[in-house]
Amino acid sequence: MWRIPKPRHRNFYVENGVAYTEDVKEVRRVEVLANLPISKQSLVEHFSSFGSVEMVQWDEEKLRGSVLFEEATQAAKALYCVVHKYNGCELCLRASDTGDQPPDKEEPGRQSADCLPIVDDAWGLVLDYLPLNARLNFASSCQRFQTIYQLESQHMSRVLNIKQVCMLTAWNIKELMRLSGEHIQRLEGGPLHPCWPHFNQFVQLLGSSCPNLTELSFHGISLTPYHMQNLFESPNGLHKVTSLALRRCDLSDRDLLYLQPLTQLRTLDLRENHGLWGSTLGNLPDSVETLNLSGCENLEPTLLSNLEALPLLRELRCPQIRLRNFNHDWLDIHEFQVENLATDEHVYRELVQSCPLLEVLDVTVCPYMDEPQLGGLSHLRTLVLRAIPLEPPPYQVNNSLLLALVEMDSLRHLEFREGGPGFVDAVGLKIISQLKEIRSLVLRNQDFEAHELRQLRKLNALELLDLSDSPHLSNEIAIQLAKTLSGLRQLKVERCPLISRRLIEILKDRTMLQVDI
Structure with a gap:
């Protein structure tokens, strides 16, 4: 040959x-x-x-x-x-x-797949078995299979994963958009395969070929202005998107300007984009209700005041912003200077004034910020307070902030995350026990004594209590809490050294209570 x-x-x-x-x-x-x-x-x-x-x-x-x-x-x-x-x-x-290329020539004596005596159900099984690129290649060579593919696409193609897309050739992409584009409702995944060369073409076709795509979730995909413009700003962009996640996509403040045409956008996740400083937050679509800025470590907290331009914003998650600055400032001071640090940056004061209707807030607390100002969020229902792994030894939550929460009738969920054993002290726990309307409390890895934990019996409305990783929590204290808190539905005591399986036996008469050990 x-x-x-x-x-x-x-x-x-x-x-x-x-x-x-x-x-x-x-x-x-x-x-x-x-x-x-x-x-x-x-x-x-x-x-x-x-x-x-x-x-x-x-x-x-x-x-x-x-x-x-x-x-x-x-x-x-x-x-x-x-x-x-x-x-x-x-x-x-x-x-x-x-x-x-012209159609393949039929070989003499060769039977077409269209004429094979195979029922449509069998072709459906073949469709389930084949990866996306093989389905498209088969559909191009067999009209009967293509018809079945198009019918099944109404439910099989609703969610498209980038991992599947990275197996497609340029021609495959065109066929995918032609046969399935109108059925795609969600596109998710990442990062891209490093040797896949067709991302630009894929981005160009998305808007014009997927009119029903409302959810887009990328992570680890570096998006250039060219990509952002074709995806969102162009006349054929994805203007119907209601949920958008661009996590670790190397975005800058300028890139956020391309999102302005998304007038139906409700949820926006911009986590871990270190190029964001916050200067264009006020240019986001005013339809945004949920915004996640977690891990944008260069974002300037004082620029959160730009969120005043989002009148519908109800949920904001912005922990670990300006993380490098926090650590740098903390390392540059001496222990005796901590109490004298200025707390008048007015970061949270500005946030409260800009977003007074916030219902969910997830932030990182710092020893020299104005956290007590958060008490001014009169509609707040969920508050998550996170710690930063700073040195010298761990700091604790500002008890003035906790006192401000006592006056907040709307608060239903309070959670402390990533804190060392002293993140909440005994005085703070006493204050927390005064939150009579709270429904769920997450208080992990805290070094409270047994008699201090008993104070939580005052939280009569509590439905979920998470005391995982508590070194001094015993079966006896857990039983007292479970029997006193009549509305409790879930008790989490995982990795507590003094808790044994016997606790489940003792509380088995509480059929409505789930105990996680």
Whole structure:
């Protein structure tokens, strides 16, 4: 069998003397580009030396066109030499794309898949078994399978994962959008495969081909202004998106301006974009109700006041912002200076004034910020307070903040996260026990004595209590809390060294109480 050695650069591969596109389509049509004017007849004469030429298309102004050979082996011979010379003119060749290739010729005696005696249910099983790229290739070669694919796409294609997309060729992407685009409602995943070259083309087609896509969730995908513009700002952008997550996508403040056309956007997740400083937060769509800025470690807290432009904002998560600055400032001071640090940065005062209707807030507390100002959020229902792993030894939550929470009738969920054993002290626990309307309390890894934990019996409305990782919590104290708090539905005491499996036996008469050990 005649074989072709590998050229250095090509958009095809050769097997048994036949050239194939990356979609396993036989190459019979070849693109031609000339450096000097040349006639169509001259092209026919030149390429006829490789085999029978069925058709030549040629644009004399642009000096480009294509040649269609009768047999794939003839096209492969022509492709063997990327650059041809004819009467002083250089001709550069490449295989035409899959979509431009003619239909495969039927082999004599070969039965088409359309005529096979297979019931549609069996084709459905084949559809479930094949990966996305194989489904699209099969659908292109079998009209019967394509019809079944389109019918099943109404439910199978609602959620599309980037991992599947990264297996597609340029032609596959076009076929996916043609056959399934209208059914795609959610696109998720990341990062991209490092060798996948078609992300730009995929981004270009999304808006025009997926009119019903309302949820987009990328993580670990570096988005350039080109991507942002095509995805959101262009006339064919994804303007119906209601939930958008762009986590670790290397976004800057300027990139947020491309989101302005998303007038239906409700939930926006921008976690871990270290290029965000916060100067354009006020330019986000005013329809946003939930905003997550967690881990944007260079975001300036004072710029949270720009959120005043979001009148519907009800949930804000912004822990670990300006994290590097926190650690730097903390390391530059001496222990005796901590009490004298200025607390008049008015970060939280500005936030309360800008977003007075917040119902959910997740923040990192710091020993020299104005956290007590959070008591001014009269609609707050959920508050998550996180610690920063600072040195010297762990600091504690400002008890003035906890006192401010006592006056807050709306608070239903209070959670302390990532704190060391002294994050909440005994005085703070006493204050927490005065939150009579609280429904759930998460207080992990705190070094409270047994008699101090008994104070939690005052929280009559409590439904969930999480005291995991508490070194001094015993079966006895847990039983007292469970029997006193009549409304308690879940008690979490995981990794508590003094808690034994016997606790579940003792509390088995509390059928409505779930105990997690």
